[in-house]
Amino acid sequence: MSNTVRSTLGRWLRRHSLTLVATLGGAAGVAIAVGKYGPSASPPAAVASATIAAPAEMPRDTVVDTVQIALVLDTSSSMDGLINQARSHLWKMVDDMGKITRVVDGKTRGVKIELALFEYGNDTLSQQSGYIRQVMPFSTDLDQVSEKLEALFTNGGSEFAGQAIQTAVTSLAWSNDPAALRFVFIAGNESFDQGPIAASAAMELAAGKDIAVQLIHCGSDDQSWTAAAVLAKSDLTNIDQNKVAQHIPAPQDAEILQLGSELNRTYVAYGAQGQASVARQAAADMSSAKMSAKVAIERSQMKAKRAYKNENWDIVDAVDKDARWLEKAKDTDLPADMQGKSLEEKQAFVAQKAAERAALKAKIAKLEAERQAFIDAEKAKLGTADAPSLESEMMKSTKKAAAKKGYKF
Numbered sequence: 001m002s003n004t005v006r007s008t009l010g011r012w013l014r015r016h017s018l019t020l021v022a023t024l025g026g027a028a029g030v031a032i033a034v035g036k037y038g039p040s041a042s043p044p045a046a047v048a049s050a051t052i053a054a055p056a057e058m059p060r061d062t063v064v065d066t067v068q069i070a071l072v073l074d075t076s077s078s079m080d081g082l083i084n085q086a087r088s089h090l091w092k093m094v095d096d097m098g099k100i101t102r103v104v105d106g107k108t109r110g111v112k113i114e115l116a117l118f119e120y121g122n123d124t125l126s127q128q129s130g131y132i133r134q135v136m137p138f139s140t141d142l143d144q145v146s147e148k149l150e151a152l153f154t155n156g157g158s159e160f161a162g163q164a165i166q167t168a169v170t171s172l173a174w175s176n177d178p179a180a181l182r183f184v185f186i187a188g189n190e191s192f193d194q195g196p197i198a199a200s201a202a203m204e205l206a207a208g209k210d211i212a213v214q215l216i217h218c219g220s221d222d223q224s225w226t227a228a229a230v231l232a233k234s235d236l237t238n239i240d241q242n243k244v245a246q247h248i249p250a251p252q253d254a255e256i257l258q259l260g261s262e263l264n265r266t267y268v269a270y271g272a273q274g275q276a277s278v279a280r281q282a283a284a285d286m287s288s289a290k291m292s293a294k295v296a297i298e299r300s301q302m303k304a305k306r307a308y309k310n311e312n313w314d315i316v317d318a319v320d321k322d323a324r325w326l327e328k329a330k331d332t333d334l335p336a337d338m339q340g341k342s343l344e345e346k347q348a349f350v351a352q353k354a355a356e357r358a359a360l361k362a363k364i365a366k367l368e369a370e371r372q373a374f375i376d377a378e379k380a381k382l383g384t385a386d387a388p389s390l391e392s393e394m395m396k397s398t399k400k401a402a403a404k405k406g407y408k409f
Contacts, residue, residue, distance in 0.1 A: 058103065058106065058107060058108040059106070059107045059108070060107065060108055060109075060110070061104060061105075061107035061108060061109040061110075063104070063109055064109060064110050064111055065100075065102055065109055065110070065111045065112070065179055065180065065181070065407075066111065066112050066114065066175045066177060066180040066181070067097055067100060067111045067112065067113050067114065067180070067181045067183075068114045068116070068138055068172075068174060068175055068180065068181065068182045068183065069097070069113070069114070069115050069116070069183045069185065070116040070117075070118060070138075070168040070172060070183065070184045070185070071086065071115065071116070071117050071118070071185050072118040072119075072120060072164050072165065072184060072185065072186040072187070073086055073117070073118070073119050073120070073152070073187055073188075074119075074120060074121045074159055074161075074187060074188030074189060074190070074218070075119040075120070075122040075152055075153070075154050075155070075157075076121035076122060076123075076154060076155065076156055076157045076158075076159055076188075076190070077154055077155060077156035077157075078154070078189070079121075079154045079188075079189065079218070079241065080154050081218070081240075081241035081243075082187055082188075082189075082218055082241040082390065083149070083152050083153075083154065084291075085239075085241060085243075085389055085390040085391070086149055086390060087146070087149045087150065087287070087291060087295075088245070088291045088292065088294075088295045089245075089389060089390050089391035090142070090145065090146060090149065091142075091288065091295065091298040091299040091301075091302040092298045092302070092391050093390075093391045093394060093395070094113055094115075094142060094302055094307050094308075095298065095301060095302040095307065096391075096395050096409070097111070097113050097307065097395075097398065098110070098111065098113060098302075098305050098306060098307030099409050100181070100398075100402055100407050100408070100409060101407065101408055101409075102179070102405075102406055102407045102408070103406075110306055111181075111307075111407075112140060112307075112309075113140065113307050114138040114139065114140055115136075115138065115139060115140075115142070115145050116134070116136060116137055116138045116139070116168070116172055117134075117135040117136050117145060117148055117149065118132060118133065118134055118135060118164060118167065118168055119132070119133050119135055119152060120132040120133075120159060120160065120161070120163075120164040120188075121157045121158060121159035121160070121188065121190070122153075122154065122155045122157050123155045123156055123157040124155050125157070129167075130160045130163040130164070130167070130195060130196070131157050131158055131159075131160060132160065132163060132164050134167070134168075134171060134172075135148050135152070136148050137172060137173065138172055138173060140309060140312075141277075141310070141312065142284075142302075142307070142308060143277070143280045143281050143283075143284040143310075144280060146280075146283075146284040146287065146288070147280055147283065147284065150287050158194060158195070159188050159189075159190045159191075159194055159195075160194050160195025160196070161186055161188055161192045161194065161195070161199075161202075161228070162192070162193075162194075162195055162196075162197035162198055162199050162201065162202040162228075163195045163196060163197040163202075164186060165184055165186055165197075165202040165203075165205075165206060165213060166197050166201070166202050166205055168184050168186075169184065169202075169205050169206050169209060169211055170205070174209055174211065178210075179405060181212075181398070181401060181402055181405065181407070182209065182210060182211040182212065183211065183212050183213075183214065183397075183398065183401070184206060184211055184212070184213045184214070185214050185216060185394050185397075186213065186214070186215055186216070187215075187216040187217075187218060187239075187241075187390060188217070188218065189217065189218040189219050189241070191222070191224045192215075192222070192224040192225045192227070192228045193224045199224075199227065199228040199231050199232075200231050203228070203231040203232045203233075206232070207233075212232075212234065212397065212401045213232040213234060214232070214234050214237070214393075214394065214397040215228055215229045215232060215234065215236050215237070216237050216238075216239060216390060216393050216394070217236060217237070217238050217239075218238075218239055218240075218241040219238065219241075220238060221236075221238060234397055235396070235397065237388065237393035237396070238388070239387075239388045239389055239390060239393060240387065240388075241390075243387045243389065244292075245294060245386060245387075245389060246384065246386065247292060247293055247294035248375050248378050248379070249293075250371045250374045250375055250378075251370075251371075251374065252367040252368070252371040252374070253293065253297055253371070255363075255367055256297050256300050256301060256364055256367050256368065256371065257296060257297060257300055259300065259304075259360050259363055259364050259367070260285075260296075260297075260299065260300025260301070260303055260304070261285070261300075262360055263300075263303050263304065263357065263360050263361070263364075264278075264281060264282065264285070265356075266316065266353045266354075266356045266357035266360065267281065267310070267314045267316065267353075268314060268315040268316055268335060268338075268349075268350065268353055269313055269314065269315075269335060270313065270314070270315050270318070270329070270333050270334055270335065271313060271333050273312075273313055274313045274335070277310065277312075277313035277314075278313075281310075284299070285299065297371075300364065301368050304360070304361040304364040304365060304368075309321075315329075315334070315338075315350055315353075316350055316353050316354050316357060319350050319354070320354065326343060326346050326347060326350065327343065334346070
């Protein structure tokens with residue numbers, strides 16, 4: 001895409017409709033916009049944006065710490081807003097969590113984000129389970145988390161919050177590493193005192209495994225949630241589940257979406273589930289774009305971060321994790337165009353894809369810094385601030401718990 005086309009596209013999208021991108025999906029929306037609104041005779045005026053210089057970093061440690069998050073969502077009737085917030089805030093939440101670092105022996109150690117998902121309070125779930133279901137265990141596959149969130153629906157029921165916490169604490173494979181960060185985030189709107197497990201018992205069980213429990217009440221103050229938060233030794237947070245996050249269009253939006261789409265072409269699927277994972281990646285792009293331009297942009301930015309790793313189906317990430325992966329891989333597990341090639345040819349192909357991905361990520365990182373500077377300036381000019389949301393309240397409690405173990409953002 002030429003600079004003129006990209007500049008014109010950015011102007012049109014900012015003025016008229018990033019909704020086109022949000023309706024058709026990142027790549028499709030950009031393609032339609034370019035075809036319909038080609039280069040104009042007069043290019044738009046340049047938009048000044050701040051260039052953020054990257055601070056000098058300590059050497060990166062090859063070891064990563066673990067952050068485990070069990071997200072427990074009330075899916076009873078009237079909780080559609082909460083589910084939508086979880087869907088729309090997923091990428092921003094993971095992006096922010098991925099910024100956690102810890103200095104160990106003079107090296108900066110990053111983190112691996114593992115997410116698990118539970119629903120509770122839905123009448124379609126079994127009474128024997130307490131109307132609680134583990135939707136998925138801990139996973140680093142963020143596209144699969146998106147897929148599972150997309151499939152959730154609400155239905156009236158009994159919300160046994162204490163039992164839901166107990167189920168998350170006892171049924172998941174929690175890390176035994178003392179330095180790991182372990183969280184249960186539970187969100188709901190009915191009384192916390194329902195069901196057979198008292199709040200005190202649930203919090204005691206979680207504390208015994210060094211699991212921080214954060215309560216997010218969808219509504220105004222509720223004494224039962226306040227009392228449970230005291231037992232959890234955490235701050236009760238209240239959110240308006242139906243509040244939609246404000247989107248401030250920025251000059252960098254269109255290019256970030258374009259580069260986020262181009263990232264997909266650097267993935268090389270392998271194994272029995274490879275093609276299904278490619279389809280899942282595209283579906284997550286599309287569902288994010290349908291939610292809003294803001295969500296689509298945040299997904300594109302998150303895909304350029306360390307937290308978005310797919311070594312379980314992508315050869316580039318697999319080789320990044322294990323330099324000898326290609327030597328050990330079965331030829332039949334590789335895509336057809338790599339089968340029968342020499343090891344050197346395979347390595348060269350993967351190295352080329354890795355270089356393309358690194359270049360795209362670097363471009364997105366630069367644009368993201370410029371975009372954030374623009375948005376911060378606009379918010380200061382307008383005197384606006386984001387309303388409390390599922391994502392923002394989760395981050396507050398995360399930062400407190402992380403600081404206690406020497407982590408920084």
